[in-house]
Amino acid sequence: xxxxLSELFEFLRFPSISTDRSHREDMHRCVGFxxxxxxxxxxxxxxxxxxxxxxxxxKNPPRPDRPxxxxxxxxxxxxxxxxxxxxxxxxxxxxxxxxxxxxxATDNKGQHFAHILGVEETLKEYGELPVNVIFLxxxxxxxxxxxxxxxxxxxxxxxxxxxxxxxxxxxxxxxIPTFTYGLRGIACLEFxxxxxALDLHSGVYGGAIRNPCSAVAQMVASLHDSEGRILISxxxxxxxxxxxxxxxxxxxxxxxxxxxxxxxxxxxxWGEDGYTALEQRWGRPTAExxxxxxxYQGEGSKTVIAREAFAKLSFRLVxxxxxxxxxxxxxxxLRAICPTGCTVEVTLGHAGPAYVMDPHSSHxxxxxxxxxxxxxxxxxxxxxxxxxxxxxxxVKDILGVDSLLLxxxxxxxxxxxPNENFTVTNFEAGIRLNRALLEELAK
Amino acid sequence: xxxxLSELFEFLRFPSISTDRSHREDMHRCVGFxxxxxxxxxxxxxxxxxxxxxxxxxKNPPRPDRPxxxxxxxxxxxxxxxxxxxxxxxxxxxxxxxxxxxxxATDNKGQHFAHILGVEETLKEYGELPVNVIFLxxxxxxxxxxxxxxxxxxxxxxxxxxxxxxxxxxxxxxxIPTFTYGLRGIACLEFxxxxxALDLHSGVYGGAIRNPCSAVAQMVASLHDSEGRILISxxxxxxxxxxxxxxxxxxxxxxxxxxxxxxxxxxxxWGEDGYTALEQRWGRPTAExxxxxxxYQGEGSKTVIAREAFAKLSFRLVxxxxxxxxxxxxxxxLRAICPTGCTVEVTLGHAGPAYVMDPHSSHxxxxxxxxxxxxxxxxxxxxxxxxxxxxxxxVKDILGVDSLLLxxxxxxxxxxxPNENFTVTNFEAGIRLNRALLEELAK
Numbered sequence: 001x002x003x004x005l006s007e008l009f010e011f012l013r014f015p016s017i018s019t020d021r022s023h024r025e026d027m028h029r030c031v032g033f034x035x036x037x038x039x040x041x042x043x044x045x046x047x048x049x050x051x052x053x054x055x056x057x058x059k060n061p062p063r064p065d066r067p068x069x070x071x072x073x074x075x076x077x078x079x080x081x082x083x084x085x086x087x088x089x090x091x092x093x094x095x096x097x098x099x100x101x102x103x104x105a106t107d108n109k110g111q112h113f114a115h116i117l118g119v120e121e122t123l124k125e126y127g128e129l130p131v132n133v134i135f136l137x138x139x140x141x142x143x144x145x146x147x148x149x150x151x152x153x154x155x156x157x158x159x160x161x162x163x164x165x166x167x168x169x170x171x172x173x174x175x176i177p178t179f180t181y182g183l184r185g186i187a188c189l190e191f192x193x194x195x196x197a198l199d200l201h202s203g204v205y206g207g208a209i210r211n212p213c214s215a216v217a218q219m220v221a222s223l224h225d226s227e228g229r230i231l232i233s234x235x236x237x238x239x240x241x242x243x244x245x246x247x248x249x250x251x252x253x254x255x256x257x258x259x260x261x262x263x264x265x266x267x268x269x270w271g272e273d274g275y276t277a278l279e280q281r282w283g284r285p286t287a288e289x290x291x292x293x294x295x296y297q298g299e300g301s302k303t304v305i306a307r308e309a310f311a312k313l314s315f316r317l318v319x320x321x322x323x324x325x326x327x328x329x330x331x332x333x334l335r336a337i338c339p340t341g342c343t344v345e346v347t348l349g350h351a352g353p354a355y356v357m358d359p360h361s362s363h364x365x366x367x368x369x370x371x372x373x374x375x376x377x378x379x380x381x382x383x384x385x386x387x388x389x390x391x392x393x394x395v396k397d398i399l400g401v402d403s404l405l406l407x408x409x410x411x412x413x414x415x416x417x418p419n420e421n422f423t424v425t426n427f428e429a430g431i432r433l434n435r436a437l438l439e440e441l442a443k
Numbered sequence: 444x445x446x447x448l449s450e451l452f453e454f455l456r457f458p459s460i461s462t463d464r465s466h467r468e469d470m471h472r473c474v475g476f477x478x479x480x481x482x483x484x485x486x487x488x489x490x491x492x493x494x495x496x497x498x499x500x501x502k503n504p505p506r507p508d509r510p511x512x513x514x515x516x517x518x519x520x521x522x523x524x525x526x527x528x529x530x531x532x533x534x535x536x537x538x539x540x541x542x543x544x545x546x547x548a549t550d551n552k553g554q555h556f557a558h559i560l561g562v563e564e565t566l567k568e569y570g571e572l573p574v575n576v577i578f579l580x581x582x583x584x585x586x587x588x589x590x591x592x593x594x595x596x597x598x599x600x601x602x603x604x605x606x607x608x609x610x611x612x613x614x615x616x617x618x619i620p621t622f623t624y625g626l627r628g629i630a631c632l633e634f635x636x637x638x639x640a641l642d643l644h645s646g647v648y649g650g651a652i653r654n655p656c657s658a659v660a661q662m663v664a665s666l667h668d669s670e671g672r673i674l675i676s677x678x679x680x681x682x683x684x685x686x687x688x689x690x691x692x693x694x695x696x697x698x699x700x701x702x703x704x705x706x707x708x709x710x711x712x713w714g715e716d717g718y719t720a721l722e723q724r725w726g727r728p729t730a731e732x733x734x735x736x737x738x739y740q741g742e743g744s745k746t747v748i749a750r751e752a753f754a755k756l757s758f759r760l761v762x763x764x765x766x767x768x769x770x771x772x773x774x775x776x777l778r779a780i781c782p783t784g785c786t787v788e789v790t791l792g793h794a795g796p797a798y799v800m801d802p803h804s805s806h807x808x809x810x811x812x813x814x815x816x817x818x819x820x821x822x823x824x825x826x827x828x829x830x831x832x833x834x835x836x837x838v839k840d841i842l843g844v845d846s847l848l849l850x851x852x853x854x855x856x857x858x859x860x861p862n863e864n865f866t867v868t869n870f871e872a873g874i875r876l877n878r879a880l881l882e883e884l885a886k
């Protein structure tokens with residue numbers, strides 16, 4: 001085993017589960033390992049305590065004439081349950097063929113540790129880096145990066161940079177370099193429909209009053225037409241249509257409709273008419289019910305008309321939809337269609353805009369050249385992702401810079417699930433990627 | 444306090460909660476009290492053990508030339524929680540003005556004990572009864588009369604009768620004699636809609652697959668049109684239209700739309716177009732959602748597309764809808780409208796037909812004359828009820844006879860709730876009712 005892989009294994013052995021208080025000491029030991037590693041490379045590595053888990057910042061000696069690149073990663077990992085589904089112990093990294101099995105192998109220790117080792121290689125070879133680097137490694141990504149925003153705000157000058165690089169997204173397939181230039185935004189709300197003042201006997205009163213469970217169902221059903229278009233008035237008004245190059249790029253990807261079908265296991269795909277599955281997932285907004293409930297939830301039957309029922313909705317947003325505007329339109333829609341005999345209360349939840357950067361910008365092009373160099377000269381594919389990464393938006397909002405999303409996660413890497421794994425191939429490609437990235441950004 | 448009221452109080456002191464195993468001995472003591480009382484009146488009173496709580500049967504010496512009347516009641520009561528909401532101890536009957544406060548006062552001890560005392564008065568006055576009487580007093584009504592059906596089947600000859608009398612329904616208002624001649628039937632089913640093979644991230648996959656929560660909502664919404672009519676094909680085919688006299692009778696009742704509005708606390712009534720609230724509740728079939736659920740049920744939001752969602756439906760049936768046919772039609776409807784991208788599994792639940800008897804039959808007329816005699820000569824109102832009473836159907840199916848539903852429960856009697864009460868006025872009316880009923884049925 002190479003010394004680099006041994007070091008990664010050492011890193012992976014820390015059970016740095018951020019959500020579990022019993023692992024608090026492991027979090028400290030884990031960040032201590034990183035500090036020691038980065039210090040040994042000659043970087044100025046400081047551990048910053050927060051209200052939660054520590055944040056590590058490490059810098060090389062900055063030179064004002066050089067661009068500054070922030071490299072973000074997180075050393076915390078997801079819990080491991082169900083433990084019995086793991087084929088190898090989650091915190092005893094195990095190499096099987098090309099795959100390293102361990103919790104955090106892909107998400108995110110393996111990916112950001114490759115960046116650290118890339119910096120180490122460059123330093124060993126040239127004695128210095130071609131750019132100013134700031135490593136920002138947090139311990140709370142898996143619990144919502146709760147203290148990162150205020151840390152960025154407090155240390156805005158200390159963290160001033162020109163661009164941020166993050167390897168925490170996916171590759172469309174093994175060996176295919178993938179550059180993610182956009183993420184969907186999100187806007188959440190919950191609504192509760194109330195009818196009778198108390199739960200009623202559905203035999204005694206059924207037929208003469210509106211059932212809140214039926215009303216919620218009707219209101220949820222009103223969100224889409226039969227072709228999958230969202231029926232909230234004004235919902236699409238500021239949506240940027242997909243550009244031709246994007247649609248062509250995505251149509252050329254191997255991960256198309258068939259893959260979406262296979263990954264999800266649905267009997268058939270269904271979505272907004274006129275778009276492929278990838279366009280629907282990456283480039284079009286959605287209205288999804290994340291939860292619905294009302295009335296009797298147990299075994300068998302209970303003849304009740306519940307006094308209230310609820311639905312939790314989330315909208316995925318694309319450029320240039322404004323989250324607050326979308327929430328307002330959705331709340332207006334729900335209030336307008338709430339049927340006679342019921343009242344509705346809408347509670348707004350968290351929201352954030354879509355993120356998109358120009359992949360044809362100089363940073364974008366540098367990132368793509370680096371990806372190509374890391375993966376045998378192959379042309380990178382340009383994709384978006386359907387989810388939201390709140391820290392990317394925080395970096396944009398607080399530090400004012402774009403993030404280069406240089407994912408090394410493969411479709412079968414099992415993040416957040418048992419048997420998480422990372423390939424040695426991608427670990428090594430990540431080291432090359434970092435070296436190439438710093439060189440390309442220095443140009 | 445009259446000796447009759449004292450005896451009722453003694454009966455009410457037994458905490459005969461059938462659902463609570465710790466009250467098993469109280470159930471035996473309670474039925475022992477009844478046996479002693481009925482034996483003391485000269486009836487042949489036998490306690491029959493069942494797999495659950497005992498059933499008491501008491502008969503006067505039968506004469507083959509006389510009609511036989513079964514009088515049904517139940518000596519078990521509902522639990523008393525929440526106990527702190529009771530203003531007086533639930534098993535220490537307390538007289539406040541005209542009201543007797545105690546668990547079981549109305550449901551059903553007070554009502555059937557009035558029948559017992561009516562028989563006692565007749566026996567004291569005439570030395571015999573004008574009809575053959577069979578008291579059938581069970582201890583499991585509040586837990587679904589689980590052993591009554593098999594008891595009726597086993598003892599069909601022993602229990603042979605011409606008609607059954609039951610005081611376990613409601614009066615539309617104090618002092619207004621009320622004869623219930625119909626009950627709605629019921630048919631229950633549950634359906635589960637499945638989409639993806641596992642819960643999915645609504646950011647990653649949202650937009651390209653059908654969300655089972657949305658699908659359930661759509662399917663539930665498909666059950667009614669905007670005028671409240673049920674859209675299941677064939678659902679109304681065998682519905683007997685309401686007769687003119689019924690609609691006129693119900694329109695004349697004080698307990699109309701305004702009362703339904705007040706009792707339920709809904710902001711507005713809503714139901715099948717062209718019918719009053721009472722017609723909707725008593726004479727028209729329904730499709731109600733008793734429970735709906737899927738996805739995240741906790742606080743806040745979770746961006747998940749659930750792999751499945753469910754709804755529990757119950758249909759209230761009117762003559763001559765066949766429960767099995769209605770379930771078949773409903774299941775067909777749900778399977779037909781299950782949207783692309785999902786599958787549906789329908790699980791059928793319990794079902795029973797509507798019950799209706801002709802209030803203008805000789806038994807019906809006798810019952811009405813008795814009610815009138817018990818309540819100052821007032822004309823009885825003829826109503827149906829919206830719920831189902833399974834024992835009425837069992838008596839019909841197994842013994843082949845109609846039940847005369849001679850309710851003494853007032854709208855504010857709080858059955859199943861804290862501060863259950865029964866008026867002395869109705870207790871005394873119940874005694875008169877029994878005396879008149881036996882005489883009228885003997886004619």
